[in-house]
Amino acid sequence: MANVNGKEAVSLNGEPVVKRSRESVAHESSLRAPKEPQNKVTVVLGAQWGDEGKGKVVDLLALDADIVCRCQGGNNAGHTVVVDSVEYDFHLLPSGVLNKNAVSFIGNGVVIHLPGLFEEAQKNLQKGKGKVVLTEMERCMFNFHQAVDGIQEQQRQQQEGKNLGTTKKGIGPAYSSKAARNGLRVCDLVSDFKVFEGKFRMLAEHFLTMYPNLKLDVDGELEQLKGYAERLRPLVTDGVYFMHKALNGPNKKILVEGANAALLDIDFGTYPFVTSSNCTVGGVCTGLGVPPSYVGRVYGVVKAYTTRVGVGAFPTEQDDETGELLQCRGREVGVTTGRKRRCGWLDLILVRYAHMVNGFSAIALTKLDILDTLSDIKVGVAYSVDGKPLPSFPANMDVLTRVSVEYETLPGWCCSTESARRFEELPPRAQQYIRFIENFLQVPVKWVGVGKSRESMIKLF
Secondary structure, three states: OOEEOOEEOEOOOOOEOOOOOHHHHHHHHHHHOOOOOOOOEEEEEEOOOOOOOHHHHHHHHHHHOOEEEEOOEOOOOOEEEEEOOEEEEEOOOOHHHHOOOOEEEEOOOEEEEHHHHHHHHHHHHOOOOOEEEEEOOOEEEOHHHHHHHHHHHHHHHHHHOOOOOOOOOOHHHHHHHHHHOOOOEHHHHOOOHHHHHHHHHHHHHHHHHHOOOOOOOHHHHHHHHHHHHHHHHHHEEOHHHHHHHHHHOOOOOEEEEOOOOHHHOOOOOOOOOOOOOOOOOHHHHHHHOOOHHHEEEEEEEEEOOEEEOOOOOOOOEOOOHHHHHHHHHOOOEOOOOOOEOEEEOEEHHHHHHHHHHHOOOEEEEEOHHHHOOOOEEEEEEEEEEOOEEOOOOOOOHHHHOOOEEEEEEEEOOOOOOOOOOOHHHOOHHHHHHHHHHHHHHOOOEEEEEOOOEHHHEEEOO
C-alpha cells in the first residue's frame, strides 16, 4: 500500500492506493506505446476498370516475395503473365504462384469454384511452381451459382433491354449467398460431409424455388465435391492465424494482388456496372484479416489509355478509328470472357478518384508502347455537364453518361518504345507524357511497361 506522512493513502473513492513497482510502470508503458508492425503487406490494385496489367506488376514484385495473396473476387478475374516467352493465364490463383519459393494464399474474401481452381492449379503447379494455401473461411461457388448468373443476365436483357455485362461465372449469386447467410464455406466442405450434403441440398432447393427452370444435377455435383474435399483438405488452414503469424513473425515480404479494379468496386465503383466485391484497399483488410496498420505501400496500376469490358458509362471512349487502333495494337480481348474491350483515352479524373479511395504510394503505368504510332495523344482532365464543371467524379451513372470531357492534347512520339529499358531511353515526348500524369495526380510513376515480358517493365526509382 502507498503511504503518505505515515498514513495510508486512499483514492478519491476511498479505496487504498496500491504502490506500483518501476517494473510494473515500465510494463504498462510498453503496452500503451504503439507497436510498429514487424511486417507490412505491399498491395497492387487496379486503378481503372480492370485489365490494367496487374498480373505483370505482381509477377515482378513476387520474384522475391515469401507470400502472395488474393483477397477478393473469384474466377471472373483474368491476369496474363509472360515469362521466358511462355504465356500464363490466371483466374483464381495469384500471379505470384510462378515464384516456386513463395506461398500463394487465397483469403476469405474470394469465392472459389473448385473445378476451376484445381484445373488452374494442375496446369501451373505441375511445372514445379509454388505452394497454394486456402483459408477455411473461403466461400464456395457451385454450378447452380453460375447457371443462375446466366439466367439473371438474360432476364435483365429481356426486362430492361440491357444487361450488366457480367462474366456469367457465378460471382454475383455466390456473393448473394454470402450476404443472405445461406452460403457454404470450405470449412463446411472439409468437415463432416453428411452435414455439408444437407446444407448443399437446402441451398440448391433455395435456388430451384426462385428459378423453377434451373437444371441441376445435385447428386452428380455432390459426388464431385466429395472428391474435391479430399484433395482440398491438405491445403486448408486457419487464415486469420496464418496471416497473423506471417505479419508478426520473422521478416517476410508479403504481397497482395487485387482483382478487378477500383471502378468495379461494389461500393465505390460505377454502380450497378460493377463486380460483387471490394476491389479497393479496404478489401485487403476484410478479405485477408489484415489490420489496417499492417498495410504498407499501395501501388496503383494504370493503363496508358483506358479500357472497359461490357456495358456501362465510359466518358473517354473512342468508338472510332482511334479506339479500333488501341484495341488492335493492345490486343484488348478479355482473358476470362474473350470479349473485345472498349477503348479510349486515358481518363485522369477517374484515376484521381481511385487514388482518393486507395491512397496510392506510386503508380505502375502499363502498355505505353501501344501509343507509339499516335501523332497526338489526348488525356481527360475535367468533366462538365450541361456546360457546368463537375468538382468530383459523379456517383450517379445517369450523370456520368452525360458528361463532356475536357482534354489536354499532348504530342505523340511516333517511334517504338519497346526496346527501352531505362527511363532515359524513352523518347522525350513519352517522358513528357509520364511526367504530365505524375503532375496531375501528384503521385510518382514507379514503373513503366513497354511490352509483355518481365524485362519490359522499366523501373524509375
